[in-house]
Amino acid sequence: MELSEALFKRRSVRKFTAEPVSEENVLELLHAGMSGPSACNKTPWEFFVITKPEVLEKLRKAARYSKIEAPLAIVVCGNLSKALPSQLSPFWIQDCSAATENILLRAVDLELGAVWCGIHPMKTAEKNVREALSLPEKFIPLNIIYIGHPSEEPEARDQFNEKKVHYIK
Amino acid sequence: MELSEALFKRRSVRKFTAEPVSEENVLELLHAGMSGPSACNKTPWEFFVITKPEVLEKLRKAARYSKIEAPLAIVVCGNLSKALPSQLSPFWIQDCSAATENILLRAVDLELGAVWCGIHPMKTAEKNVREALSLPEKFIPLNIIYIGHPSEEPEARDQFNEKKVHYIK
Numbered sequence: 058m059e060l061s062e063a064l065f066k067r068r069s070v071r072k073f074t075a076e077p078v079s080e081e082n083v084l085e086l087l088h089a090g091m092s093g094p095s096a097c098n099k100t101p102w103e104f105f106v107i108t109k110p111e112v113l114e115k116l117r118k119a120a121r122y123s124k125i126e127a128p129l130a131i132v133v134c135g136n137l138s139k140a141l142p143s144q145l146s147p148f149w150i151q152d153c154s155a156a157t158e159n160i161l162l163r164a165v166d167l168e169l170g171a172v173w174c175g176i177h178p179m180k181t182a183e184k185n186v187r188e189a190l191s192l193p194e195k196f197i198p199l200n201i202i203y204i205g206h207p208s209e210e211p212e213a214r215d216q217f218n219e220k221k222v223h224y225i226k
Numbered sequence: 227m228e229l230s231e232a233l234f235k236r237r238s239v240r241k242f243t244a245e246p247v248s249e250e251n252v253l254e255l256l257h258a259g260m261s262g263p264s265a266c267n268k269t270p271w272e273f274f275v276i277t278k279p280e281v282l283e284k285l286r287k288a289a290r291y292s293k294i295e296a297p298l299a300i301v302v303c304g305n306l307s308k309a310l311p312s313q314l315s316p317f318w319i320q321d322c323s324a325a326t327e328n329i330l331l332r333a334v335d336l337e338l339g340a341v342w343c344g345i346h347p348m349k350t351a352e353k354n355v356r357e358a359l360s361l362p363e364k365f366i367p368l369n370i371i372y373i374g375h376p377s378e379e380p381e382a383r384d385q386f387n388e389k390k391v392h393y394i395k
Contacts, residue, residue: 060229064261154323
């Protein structure tokens with residue numbers, strides 16, 4: 058799909074069929090995620106790929122907005138042992154967000170649907186996801202991306218708003 | 227361009243020709259940025275589009291990594307008055323990062339080059355950008371994206387690393 062089409066077709070999809078996402082498509086999503094930029098190219102990300110029903114159930118209970126039935130979840134985590142020391146380390150959030158956007162766009166391209174459920178920095182949700190995945194201390198869950206074959210198709214949307222543009226010329 | 231091609235072609239470009247970026251292309255980049263997702267669809271972003279030489283000069287001096295000669299800079303800012311209250315407000319960083327990744331990808335698609343220079347949360351760099359753009363208090367500069375016609379072309383790259391993938395099935 059053309060990039061410009063995928064950008065506007067990318068909408069939050071929260072209803073999915075029971076059809077699993079193929080292993081091939083999972084790999085395509087992960088390649089997309091890891092192609093993103095990162096501060097000083099530290100790639101401070103980890104990707105948890107969850108299809109186990111009991112764990113998906115725990116993720117649904119992890120946060121107010123995470124109650125979504127999907128055959129697949131990818132939890133994008135920051136790896137603080139890989140991140141830069143001192144004042145640069147908070148960049149993992151930005152790096153993992155760019156990786157997440159790449160995954161969402163590639164999902165559209167693969168005719169999948171997806172939704173980004175924010176976890177970090179909501180402390181209770183973070184703790185719940187940490188427990189559900191038995192995360193080591195150094196990994197911080199940024200979000201849960203639910204992915205599947207869509208059973209709803211929100212319309213493509215352009216949210217351009219000229220009031221948000223400030224020219225200095 | 228196919229999305230899958232743009233994902234891997236997107237590399238940091240730091241050398242540009244003197245040719246300006248057309249107004250039409252600037253608009254395409256802004257449409258791409260604003261098509262990104264945001265928590266509760268609060269779209270807590272503002273885009274400063276800078277072509278004024280004196281201000282570009284100030285941006286170059288704003289941070290250690292921002293000394294880049296480009297005909298155009300877009301500074302993506304969070305608008306905290308638009309963001310959610312309390313614990314949800316930090317999501318502006320994730321929202322603006324997704325918008326930034328969209329701009330970087332669309333730049334590739336338009337045969338432009340671009341580089342993401344992180345500003346927030348480095349306090350001195352933030353202050354310098356704030357002063358250069360005379361930002362109101364409620365706007366926080368996340369980054370400087372330098373954009374132009376590339377005079378270097380880094381090779382497409384796939385950074386997939388299976389060690390960063392954890393299956394729970």
